[in-house]
Amino acid sequence: MTTLINEQGLRVDGRRFDQLRPFKLEVGVLRNADGSAYIEMGKNKIMAAVYGPKEVHPKHQTLPDRCLLRCRYHMSPFSVDTRKNPAPSRREIEISKILREALEPALILGDYPRTAIDVYLEVLQSDGGSRCAGLTAAALALADAGINMRDLVVACAAGKLGGQIVLDLSDVEDKEGDADLPVAIMPNLNQVTLLQLDGMMTGEEFKTAFEMALQGCKTLYDAQKATLISKYFGKAEPPQQEVQEGPEE
Amino acid sequence: MAIGKKPIVVEQIRKTRMAEFLSKGRRLSGRGLLDYRPIKIETGLIEKASGSAKVSIGNTQVIAGVKVEMGTPFPDTPDQGLLIVNTEVLPISSRNAEPGPPSEDAIELARVVDRGIRESKMIDLKKLCLLPGKKVLAVFIDVSVLDIDGNLFDTISYACTAALATAKIRKYDVANEEVKATEEMVPLPIRTTPISVTMARIEDVLIVDPDLEEEALMDARLTLASDHDDNICAGQKGCPGGFTVEQIMQARDTALVKGKENRDLLKREIGLA
Numbered sequence: 001m002t003t004l005i006n007e008q009g010l011r012v013d014g015r016r017f018d019q020l021r022p023f024k025l026e027v028g029v030l031r032n033a034d035g036s037a038y039i040e041m042g043k044n045k046i047m048a049a050v051y052g053p054k055e056v057h058p059k060h061q062t063l064p065d066r067c068l069l070r071c072r073y074h075m076s077p078f079s080v081d082t083r084k085n086p087a088p089s090r091r092e093i094e095i096s097k098i099l100r101e102a103l104e105p106a107l108i109l110g111d112y113p114r115t116a117i118d119v120y121l122e123v124l125q126s127d128g129g130s131r132c133a134g135l136t137a138a139a140l141a142l143a144d145a146g147i148n149m150r151d152l153v154v155a156c157a158a159g160k161l162g163g164q165i166v167l168d169l170s171d172v173e174d175k176e177g178d179a180d181l182p183v184a185i186m187p188n189l190n191q192v193t194l195l196q197l198d199g200m201m202t203g204e205e206f207k208t209a210f211e212m213a214l215q216g217c218k219t220l221y222d223a224q225k226a227t228l229i230s231k232y233f234g235k236a237e238p239p240q241q242e243v244q245e246g247p248e249e
Numbered sequence: 250m251a252i253g254k255k256p257i258v259v260e261q262i263r264k265t266r267m268a269e270f271l272s273k274g275r276r277l278s279g280r281g282l283l284d285y286r287p288i289k290i291e292t293g294l295i296e297k298a299s300g301s302a303k304v305s306i307g308n309t310q311v312i313a314g315v316k317v318e319m320g321t322p323f324p325d326t327p328d329q330g331l332l333i334v335n336t337e338v339l340p341i342s343s344r345n346a347e348p349g350p351p352s353e354d355a356i357e358l359a360r361v362v363d364r365g366i367r368e369s370k371m372i373d374l375k376k377l378c379l380l381p382g383k384k385v386l387a388v389f390i391d392v393s394v395l396d397i398d399g400n401l402f403d404t405i406s407y408a409c410t411a412a413l414a415t416a417k418i419r420k421y422d423v424a425n426e427e428v429k430a431t432e433e434m435v436p437l438p439i440r441t442t443p444i445s446v447t448m449a450r451i452e453d454v455l456i457v458d459p460d461l462e463e464e465a466l467m468d469a470r471l472t473l474a475s476d477h478d479d480n481i482c483a484g485q486k487g488c489p490g491g492f493t494v495e496q497i498m499q500a501r502d503t504a505l506v507k508g509k510e511n512r513d514l515l516k517r518e519i520g521l522a
Contacts, residue, residue, distance in 0.1 A: 049340075122395075125295045
């Protein structure tokens with residue numbers, strides 16, 4: 001096993017224990033999609049697209065009182081070290097499900113009865129923490145599509161490397177570390193909408209890791225908001241009242 | 250080309266107007282009959298792939314990744330490596346694209362692009378053989394379609410060519426029936442740069458690089474790929490309509506002229522020229 005934290009307390013990629021990887025967010029990157037977003041988180045490169053609200057196919061899935069939300073998380077065959085078969089794996093199907101459940105509380109689905117919204121996540125390159133990065137991008141794409149939302153959803157993981165709690169695990173750290181705790185939250189509503197744990201932690205470690213993940217989410221949340229503001233209001237931060245009027249399309 | 254079951258609907262007034270424009274040698278977008286939309290090529294963006302390229306022609310966007318694995322040769326070609334082209338028309342790319350196994354359109358796309366690469370002998374497959382009959386290198390080219398606005402054939406073809414031409418793979422040493430991977434990275438054995446040119450016939454007019462609206466109205470489609478010596482190495486006619494013999498000859502000339510232009514552009518963009 002390689003040393004994941006050196007004597008100076010720095011990680012394999014030179015980060016401190018509570019530091020996020022460099023990230024980049026963009027919205028409105030695809031022409032056909034109703035809403036789209038792109039995220040780079042470390043070496044993760046993920047495209048998110050939203051189609052809808054639209055007619056439901058197959059028809060029997062229609063819900064009389066609200067919108068049907070569907071989510072697909074998919075990895076391109078070239079996104080990982082060994083080529084991945086393009087057919088959906090069990091892992092991808094599980095992630096699709098929890099991502100849908102993490103996004104659903106943020107959407108006011110009652111506003112769109114008898115319709116469907118499809119959220120598609122395509123992982124072009126995966127580098128650990130792709131479900132969190134994907135979720136952060138999916139929330140942006142939903143906002144870009146103009147879907148009525150209660151809040152954005154933002155996700156980040158914390159984990160444990162040989163007794164040390166660290167933020168935002170990379171691929172190597174995820175594979176060789178001791179635990180991984182992905183968390184998603186709607187920060188304004190203070191609701192956690194995704195939580196998974198893979199590995200062993202004491203109660204105290206869990207608390208530290210959970211709080212650290214929330215701190216990471218906060219940084220990303222600010223970036224999400226800034227990305228939307230710069231897309232819809234230009235580079236400069238607009239005065240507060242203009243934000244409340246909403247974008248003119 | 251319609252991806253999925255639903256064709257794209259174009260209003261009658263646009264059809265009439267397009268026919269009117271084309272008869273005067275112009276297109277609705279303002280392009281000339283033989284003009285491509287802007288072509289953008291970016292390579293090496295997927296570090297985990299041996300080679301990668303993101304290509305856009307107008308608003309159509311695709312990304313291709315090359316992966317190399319060890320494989321067993323086919324019994325009829327024991328001394329040749331394997332080349333596998335696979336295309337996924339992702340549901341993010343259009344509201345008519347559905348998730349699931351590749352549709353017949355996606356399979357046609359992959360096979361036409363495969364033919365351009367294989368028949369032009371772009372890659373010297375014999376140099377990918379490690380132990381004849383036992384071990385060869387298998388080159389996988391996977392293409393993910395991100396956004397569709399017509400002419401997927403050429404966009405995918407250029408992405409595959411650019412990804413292969415810039416790929417770096419591990420060098421293997423063979424000694425005493427043993428294959429050993431070395432640290433050294435080498436390019437793939439590339440011999441030429443195949444370039445496809447896709448043309449559409451609407452009424453009696455031939456145009457290159459049809460966009461989505463033009464594809465919805467085209468009567469017939471023809472893709473011809475050529476190598477750097479102006480040999481035509483792959484072709485595919487599509488759609489229910491036909492071409493006259495004269496139109497096929499005209500298409501051949503166009504494919505060679507535009508093919509050379511686009512090859513020069515591609516080589517310049519990926520730093521080969």
